[in-house]
Amino acid sequence: MPAGALQRTLKEDTAQPQIKTETPMPDASHAPAPRALDVAIVGGGLAGLYAVHRLRGLGLKVRAYEAGSGIGGTWFWNRYPGARCDVESLEYSYSFDNALQQEWQWPERYGTQPEILKYINHVADRFDLRRDVQLDTRIVAAHFDSDGNAWTLRTDSGEEIQARYCVMAAGNLSTPRVPDFKGLSAFKGKWYHSGLWPHEGVDFSGLRVGVIGTGSSGVQMIPIIARQASHLHVFQRTANFSLPARNGPMEAERERRHKAEYPERRRAAADTPFAIGGHPKPTRSALDVSDEERNAAYEAKWQEGGSISYLYAYTDLLVNKQSNDTASEFVRNKIRGIVTDKRTGELLAPKDHPIGTKRLCLDTGYYETYNRDNVTLVDVRSDPIAEIAETGLRTDGGQRFALDAIVFATGFDAMTGALREIDIRTSTGADLRAHWAGGPLTYLGLMVSGFPNMFVVTGPGSPGVKTQMIASIEQHVDWIADCLAHLRGRGLDRIEASPEAESEWVKHVNAVADSTLYPLANSWYVGANIPGKPRVFMPYVGGYDRYKRHCDAIAAKGYEGFVLTRQERALEDA
Ligand SMILES: Cc1cc2nc3c(=O)[nH]c(=O)nc-3n(C[C@H](O)[C@H](O)[C@H](O)COP(=O)(O)OP(=O)(O)OC[C@H]3O[C@@H](n4cnc5c(N)ncnc54)[C@H](O)[C@@H]3O)c2cc1C
Numbered sequence: 216m217p218a219g220a221l222q223r224t225l226k227e228d229t230a231q232p233q234i235k236t237e238t239p240m241p242d243a244s245h246a247p248a249p250r251a252l253d254v255a256i257v258g259g260g261l262a263g264l265y266a267v268h269r270l271r272g273l274g275l276k277v278r279a280y281e282a283g284s285g286i287g288g289t290w291f292w293n294r295y296p297g298a299r300c301d302v303e304s305l306e307y308s309y310s311f312d313n314a315l316q317q318e319w320q321w322p323e324r325y326g327t328q329p330e331i332l333k334y335i336n337h338v339a340d341r342f343d344l345r346r347d348v349q350l351d352t353r354i355v356a357a358h359f360d361s362d363g364n365a366w367t368l369r370t371d372s373g374e375e376i377q378a379r380y381c382v383m384a385a386g387n388l389s390t391p392r393v394p395d396f397k398g399l400s401a402f403k404g405k406w407y408h409s410g411l412w413p414h415e416g417v418d419f420s421g422l423r424v425g426v427i428g429t430g431s432s433g434v435q436m437i438p439i440i441a442r443q444a445s446h447l448h449v450f451q452r453t454a455n456f457s458l459p460a461r462n463g464p465m466e467a468e469r470e471r472r473h474k475a476e477y478p479e480r481r482r483a484a485a486d487t488p489f490a491i492g493g494h495p496k497p498t499r500s501a502l503d504v505s506d507e508e509r510n511a512a513y514e515a516k517w518q519e520g521g522s523i524s525y526l527y528a529y530t531d532l533l534v535n536k537q538s539n540d541t542a543s544e545f546v547r548n549k550i551r552g553i554v555t556d557k558r559t560g561e562l563l564a565p566k567d568h569p570i571g572t573k574r575l576c577l578d579t580g581y582y583e584t585y586n587r588d589n590v591t592l593v594d595v596r597s598d599p600i601a602e603i604a605e606t607g608l609r610t611d612g613g614q615r616f617a618l619d620a621i622v623f624a625t626g627f628d629a630m631t632g633a634l635r636e637i638d639i640r641t642s643t644g645a646d647l648r649a650h651w652a653g654g655p656l657t658y659l660g661l662m663v664s665g666f667p668n669m670f671v672v673t674g675p676g677s678p679g680v681k682t683q684m685i686a687s688i689e690q691h692v693d694w695i696a697d698c699l700a701h702l703r704g705r706g707l708d709r710i711e712a713s714p715e716a717e718s719e720w721v722k723h724v725n726a727v728a729d730s731t732l733y734p735l736a737n738s739w740y741v742g743a744n745i746p747g748k749p750r751v752f753m754p755y756v757g758g759y760d761r762y763k764r765h766c767d768a769i770a771a772k773g774y775e776g777f778v779l780t781r782q783e784r785a786l787e788d789a
Contacts, residue, residue, distance in 0.1 A: 252276050254699070255368050255378035257354045257637070260288020262384035262672040262688040264339060265309065267347045269696045270382075273703075279384070280370065282353040286339055288386050290331040294412035295622070297435035298328035301460065301522065301577040302683045305473045306491055307331075309338060310481045311689055317474055325462045325577070357381055359641040359667060364709055364782040366668065379708060382695060383634055384672040384688075387680050390632030392745060393623050394427075397602040404606075406621040409436065419443040423617055425608065427600070428624035429455055434576040436624060438584045448616050449585075450595045450608075453737070454565040456546050457576035461520025481686075488678075488758030490686035494527045501529035501538035513545040522575040532571060533756075534731050539569040546570055553582040559592050560585075568736035574680075629739040630675045630753045631655050641666060654742075654751025658712035658720045658776055659766055661691065667711040670695045675753040676724050680740070682759045690759070694766050701770070702779060709780045716776025728752040 256266045259281025270277045285291045300307045304321035319334060326334070339345050356369040359381075368376040391410035393399075399406070407417060409432035424444040426433055429451045441447045473480065484492030501509055509529075516525040531538045547564040554560035563582060584590055598612040607618040628635075631651060639647035645665035650656060657663050660677025661670055672691045673679025679687040702710060728734055733756055734741070742748035755762055769775050 250278070250374070250376045252278055252376060252378040254278075254380045254382055255280065255354075255366060255376050256382045256384055257357075257368070258288060258384035258386055258389075258633075258672075259283065259286045259348050259350065260291075260384065260386055260389070261309075261335065261685055262386070262692065263288070263382075264335065264344050264348070265311065265688055266382050266384055266672065266692045266695070267344050268342050269311075269692050270699065271347060273696060273700055275699065277347055278376070279348045280352045280354050280368070280376070281348060281350050282371075284351050285332075286345075286348060286350070287332045287335045289388060290328055290335060292389070292391075292410050292412070293432070294328055294414065294416070295407075295409040295432060295436045295624075296417075296439040297579075298409075298412075298432070299323075299325050299435065299462075300331060301325065301431065302491060303493075303521070304330075304465075305470070306484065306493070306683050307685055308334065309685055309689065310477075312342075313478060315341065316477050320470070321465050323462055323464055325460055354637055356638040357640075357669070358638075359645075359669070361642045361667070364668070380668045380670065380699065382670045382672065382692075383674070385633035385637070387630045387633075387673060388627040390628040390636065392625055392628050392632075394625055395746075396600060396608075399603045401605050402603050402621065404619045404621065406623065408623045408625070409433075410627060417620075419620060421445050422619040423607075424448070424620045424622065425450060425616060425618040426622045426624055427595075428626065429453070430624060430626055431455075431574055431576045432626070433624035434578045434581045436622065437590075438578070438580045440622070441584045441587055441590050444589065446589045446591070448591050448593055448618070450593045450600065451562065452596050452599075453567065454563050455573060455576050456543070456565050456570045457578045457581050458522055458525055458546065459517065459520045460577040460579055461518075462579055484683065484686060485690075485763060486760050488682075488760060489523055490682040490690075490759040491523045494524050497527050497530045499529060500531045500535065501541050502531075502535070509541055510545065513542060517545075517549065520577075522571075522577055526571045526575070533569075533733070536569060536732060536735075539571070539732055543570040550582050554585050556585065562592055562594050568738070569732045572731075572733045572736035573738040573740075626739060626744050628745050628748070629742070630680065631742075631748075632745075634671070634674075639666065639669070652749070654749040655753060656717055656721050658717040659762075659769070660755060661694065661766075662710070662712040662777070664712045664714040664717040667709050670698075676720060676755055678755045678757065678759050678762045681754050681756055687759060690763055690766070694770065697770060698774065701774070705779075707779050707781045709778075709782045710774065711778050713776055713778055720776075723757075724755045725752060727755065727757040731756055 253275035254270050254277040256263050256279035259279050263279040267277055267279050283291050303324055304326040353371040354368050355371050357366055359366050366378050366381040391408045393408055419440050420443045422444055423446050424440055425448045426437055427450045434457045437449055480492050484490050512528050516528050526532055532542050550564045551560045554563055585592055598610040601609050601611045607616045609615050635648055655675035657674055657676035660674040673687050734752055737743035740754055741750050741752050
């Protein structure tokens with residue numbers, strides 16, 4: 216189901232989204248004359264907004280197009296109870312302007328969705344970004360005319376936009392996915408997706424609620440919904456590791472110290488694999504220390520809270536299975552210790568993947584929630600959901616659950632979903648969906664061979680989703696801005712990734728992934744949550760630090776692996 220259709224319908228009836236099947240191509244015959252831009256940006260989230268700021272700063276004529284009725288991307292759409300970032304807000308924020316990072320005050324260690332959205336709106340006002348962002352506008356097609364050396368983008372209302380360059384800032388987790396359950400349309404209650412939450416909120420008081428999915432969103436919302444619902448059934452297919460967030464009010468002294476050292480801290484963060492600072496780099500293998508010492512280290516990390524801290528306990532937790540087993544087992548034992556019902560505790564303890572190889576969740580009271588009388592965990596791995604009926608759902612094994620509301624915390628068509636929803640092609644016959652039929656191919660996650668002048672922000676092949684994403688967004692957009700300045704400075708107007716460089720990069724991304732434990736997990740990093748999606752490891756897991764150095768070196772070598780040309784003169788000469 217295209218997320219675009221789902222999002223549009225949600226706008227029409229925020230209380231109850233219905234599935235529509237296809238995004239029709241608009242009739243452009245009555246559209247106004249195409250708007251001519253230097254850069255068209257798709258998306259008005261943190262990436263699209265920073266691209267507006269940064270590229271406008273080069274004197275370029277830019278405009279961002281955002282499907283939603285407000286800016287903020289992830290933080291505009293994901294309004295479910297308990298939604299918050301899982302990287303501390305002092306880190307998960309823009310770094311490009313020191314005055315901004317000094318003046319903004321985060322009330323809590325981990326910002327809630329409303330706080331983050333407020334921050335994004337503040338940034339938009341402070342840097343006067345809104346005048347170059349067009350809301351309620353979904354880009355449905357982007358066609359590159361090789362002779363004219365320009366992209367034409369088409370919106371869902373038939374508007375056409377021409378631009379020399381196109382920056383895809385459409386998000387990695389912006390295409391919500393509702394599994395294709397038989398009978399959903401017959402359900403008489405209300406249903407919701409975590410990534411398309413009604414703006415007015417949802418009151419589950421006194422209702423029998425079913426939450427399907429126990430990834431990050433599920434883990435965040437379940438403790439809160441449990442406090443409202445008369446009964447909550449959690450339908451779990453795969454148990455995920457979750458660590459305590461230890462969230463709390465921002466301590467004044469901590470904030471003061473962090474802000475005093477902000478520039479140095481940001482620089483230090485950029486020198487780490489996850490682009491998150493403040494954690495001493497580990498120096499030893501988990502297998503180099505005694506059981507007592509290791510358990511004491513894990514205990515200290517567990518008490519401290521946060522995911523990076525835990526994964527930073529030893530050097531080899533993500534590359535050595537035996538080392539990882541010690542960290543995984545420590546958390547499994549914690550879960551068993553918290554959850555009083557033995558069978559439930561065992562079901563919640565993940566056994567099918569090493570800790571950290573799927574996105575590690577952070578929670579506040581998640582496992583404790585299963586000790587409530589009104590919460591039941593249902594294992595839909597051993598007895599899958601067969602269908603949704605008028606009054607609830609039924610499993611293959613014949614179990615029936617009466618429900619007044621269903622919440623899908625089933626995630627997204629990650630990393631490629633948003634771009635595959637746009638009809639992206641060129642006059643020379645390239646078609647992105649066909650090019651990516653066997654899995655996404657990019658050079659550095661920044662460009663796709665055969666698609667000149669189209670940049671992708673934190674796309675597949677980049678480390679984006681494995682990092683503090685705002686750092687990656689800034690790094691990508693800065694690289695793109697420097698590249699456009701380089702082209703302009705040399706009188707060039709076309710850049711394209713070479714097929715050889717793309718193919719080498721894809722091989723490298725896979726080789727790096729294969730040297731880690733990541734491929735052992737059936738995660739959204741390999742598209743495992745989308746039936747029929749090619750199983751390809753999408754993010755670059757070599758680390759933000761290494762990636763940034765590599766991108767900088769490529770630029771310093773005159774954009775090695777890219778072909779830079781001047782088309783305008785060629786056209787004039789023709
Ligand atoms: C619940 C949740 C929690 C998260 N927490 C963290 C965290 O703690 N730390 C972290 O680093 N990252 C986190 N992330 C990842 C998060 O997505 C990024 O941090 C960041 O917000 C991405 O910004 P973006 O602008 O690249 O993409 P998005 O925020 O996804 O914005 C993309 C925008 O593009 C729009 N769009 C897509 N297609 C089109 C189209 N065809 N036409 C017009 N508009 C389009 C979408 O509507 C969307 O608004 C989280 C993600 C989720 C879902």
